[in-house]
Every structure is written in structure tokens, then in C-alpha cells.
Amino acid sequence: MDTEYVGPKESLDVSNIRWKVKGGGLAQPSDTFAFEFTQSKDGSMPSERASLIKYLKAHGVLSVDEFEITMSKDGKFLQRKRM
Numbered sequence: 001m002d003t004e005y006v007g008p009k010e011s012l013d014v015s016n017i018r019w020k021v022k023g024g025g026l027a028q029p030s031d032t033f034a035f036e037f038t039q040s041k042d043g044s045m046p047s048e049r050a051s052l053i054k055y056l057k058a059h060g061v062l063s064v065d066e067f068e069i070t071m072s073k074d075g076k077f078l079q080r081k082r083m
Contacts, residue, residue: 012055014064016048019080032082038075049078 019027019034027034038053039045045053053071055062056078062069063083070079 012052012062012064013048014052014062014067014069014080017052017078017080027080034080035072036078036080038071038078052078 017036019031019036021027021031021034036049038049052062052069056069056071060070066083068081068083070081071077072079
């Protein structure tokens with residue numbers, strides 16, 4: 001997979017990510033922290049996350065509305081934190 005994201009960051013869509021909170025429940029917009037796995041259970045990377053993951057590998061952080069999107073150091077999780 002090509003590791004460099006090419007395109008405007010405005011084209012990155014995080015609205016389709018099913019963010020989770022500790023314990024596995026679905027996150028709400030009011031939650032201060034949420035996460036999602038970068039890969040599916042079968043080890044594949046969902047196409048809707050590929051561009052975001054490439055962007056985060058290149059830039060480290062994406063600010064969206066009141067949230068900061070990052071990737072864990074081990075690359076296994078996407079993280080959403082309220083700024």
C-alpha cells in the first residue's frame with residue numbers, strides 16, 4: 001500500500017467511523033475520547049479508513065470540528081479526542 005496521502009485534508013471523511021468508548025459501546029458526540037481499530041477483525045483495512053490512515057502516518061494529527069484524530073503509536077487504533 002502507498003503510505004503517502006495525496007489530496008486535500010478536507011476530503012477526509014471521519015463521519016463513517018463507528019467510534020467506540022472503553023468497554024466497546026458506541027461513542028456519542030459528547031464523549032471526550034473514543035477509538036476505532038485501524039483494521040477489521042480479518043486483518044484487512046477498510047477502504048473508508050485507508051486515506052485517513054495514510055494522512056495520519058504522514059502528518060500525525062487531523063483536526064475535525066472540535067476533535068483531534070490521531071493514530072496510536074503501535075498503529076492499531078484511531079483515536080478521537082476532544083480538543
